[in-house]
Amino acid sequence: MTTATESPRRNGVDTATLFATIDAVKGQNEIAKFQFRASNTWVSGTHSRSTASDFFGAMQELRHKSDTVVEFDHPEVLVGTDHGPTPVEYLLHAIAACLTAGVANIAAARGVELTNVTSTVTGDIDLLGILGLSDGSVRNGYEQIRVAFSIEGDADEETLRGIVEQSRRRSAVYDVLVNATPVAIDVTCP
Amino acid sequence: MTTATESPRRNGVDTATLFATIDAVKGQNEIAKFQFRASNTWVSGTHSRSTASDFFGAMQELRHKSDTVVEFDHPEVLVGTDHGPTPVEYLLHAIAACLTAGVANIAAARGVELTNVTSTVTGDIDLLGILGLSDGSVRNGYEQIRVAFSIEGDADEETLRGIVEQSRRRSAVYDVLVNATPVAIDVTCP
Numbered sequence: 001m002t003t004a005t006e007s008p009r010r011n012g013v014d015t016a017t018l019f020a021t022i023d024a025v026k027g028q029n030e031i032a033k034f035q036f037r038a039s040n041t042w043v044s045g046t047h048s049r050s051t052a053s054d055f056f057g058a059m060q061e062l063r064h065k066s067d068t069v070v071e072f073d074h075p076e077v078l079v080g081t082d083h084g085p086t087p088v089e090y091l092l093h094a095i096a097a098c099l100t101a102g103v104a105n106i107a108a109a110r111g112v113e114l115t116n117v118t119s120t121v122t123g124d125i126d127l128l129g130i131l132g133l134s135d136g137s138v139r140n141g142y143e144q145i146r147v148a149f150s151i152e153g154d155a156d157e158e159t160l161r162g163i164v165e166q167s168r169r170r171s172a173v174y175d176v177l178v179n180a181t182p183v184a185i186d187v188t189c190p
Numbered sequence: 191m192t193t194a195t196e197s198p199r200r201n202g203v204d205t206a207t208l209f210a211t212i213d214a215v216k217g218q219n220e221i222a223k224f225q226f227r228a229s230n231t232w233v234s235g236t237h238s239r240s241t242a243s244d245f246f247g248a249m250q251e252l253r254h255k256s257d258t259v260v261e262f263d264h265p266e267v268l269v270g271t272d273h274g275p276t277p278v279e280y281l282l283h284a285i286a287a288c289l290t291a292g293v294a295n296i297a298a299a300r301g302v303e304l305t306n307v308t309s310t311v312t313g314d315i316d317l318l319g320i321l322g323l324s325d326g327s328v329r330n331g332y333e334q335i336r337v338a339f340s341i342e343g344d345a346d347e348e349t350l351r352g353i354v355e356q357s358r359r360r361s362a363v364y365d366v367l368v369n370a371t372p373v374a375i376d377v378t379c380p
Contacts, residue, residue: 012234018269022321032317036279040286042307044202048290050283052275057317058267065265065272070280072287075255077248079208080291082255085242087288087363089226090260090280093240095373096230097262098277100238101270102320117232127222127247130292130360131212141365145373150380157379164377170320173277174373175331181367183285183335187354189347190340 013108031058046074047083078127088142092121094173095147102167107153112163114153121147145177203298221248236264237273268317278332282311284363285337292357297343302353304343312336335367 008016025031034057040050053067072087074080096119107114122145129140151160168174198206215221224247230240243257262277264270286309297304312335319330341350358364 012237012271014235014269021269022323025318025321026323029318029323032321032323034315034317036276036282036313036315038279038282038286038311040283040290040309040311042290042294042304045204045294046291047202048287048307050287052279052283055265055279057265062265062267064275066274068275068279070283070287072283072291074291075245075247075252077252079204079211079295081202084256085254085258086226087284087291088366089228089242089245089258090284090287091363091366092226092228093230093242093260093262094277094280094284096228097238097240097260097280099375100230100232101236101262101264101277104232104235105269114232117238119230121228121230123226125224125226125362127224128215128219129365130362131215131222132360133212133216133219133222139365139369140360141362141369142371145371147373147375149375149377151377152380160379161377164375168375170322170330172315172320172331173281175319175329176278176281176367177371177373179329179331180370181332181335183337183364183367185289185337185339185354185358187339187341187351189350190342 010108010111011104011114013105015108018105018109033057033059043083044081046072046078046080048072088123088125091142091177092123092145095145095171095177096121098171098173099147099149099164099167102171103151103163106163106166106170110159110163112153112155112159114151116150116152119147119149121145200298200301201294201304203295205298208295208299223247223249233273234271236262236268236270238262278313278315281332281367282313282335285335285361285367286311288361288363289337289339289354289357292361293341293353296353296356296360300349300353302343302345302349304341306340306342309337309339311338
């Protein structure tokens, strides 16, 4: 599918650049300070549209190669118009994608060639919380999130499991979900 | 743009159905138990693709009207191929969309006609954590998330601010971010 490249790649990861990047950050910690951003506009009812393109990192303003537009809505069973997934579903996509990116990087760094990585995520949520019908015993968010990984590559099972475990230890999304993250909300009424 | 409908709508919210749904759940709490799902497949490097269509809720298996496909990647500055936003950026989209859906519903329930709701979200993250270069003082996830709301409608500022505040109190994504959510990871090596 692709032509051979000069740089050594494993799992599609440019490991030389990966290690060089880590060395550069070691030398100048400021490079590691990033800010990601999103802008959302209400459309109608529970339907909103979110966009992103720019971010800050490596001591400069940066842009993604493409702009992203994400549609959010509630399904009809939750009195929405189903123009897109619910916001909480994106949390499930995010944890799967974050762990998977880490798995590919860590496997490459450890010299393991991956052949297949898939995951399914489920999140159980009791809407008594958000509907205000709980006596306080039901939270608003997910009661539990479960990630089922399937991983194949040229290493034994212990090594492959170790790669997933290391990805968990270094995952930004996992950390945000399992540990408290401060969220400040500021309101302007123009 | 749309033809007039029979049901009373405010902010695009079918308030009669909203209240009827809440009443139905009051009468049978089981209706409120939902499970959302996502499936992710690794593509190459930090690029993965996530899909979703079905979920469980209101005591039945349900499907969204459309399937969703979400591309994830890291930008080139983070040794990715930038085929999509990073997983952590979707957390910012999700909190904005969740709060906004709540704002529309709550405003409708309170008889407030909204004219404009926008928000921008920023998340500060120090990648020393995920790069394994911290002495333990830097976390993997966001240090702080900030949501800046702009809300306009036919109510005074105190009422509009109160709507955003009530949305925060009832937000599933806000709860997941600011409070700990258990994430279980299971690994299979076929």
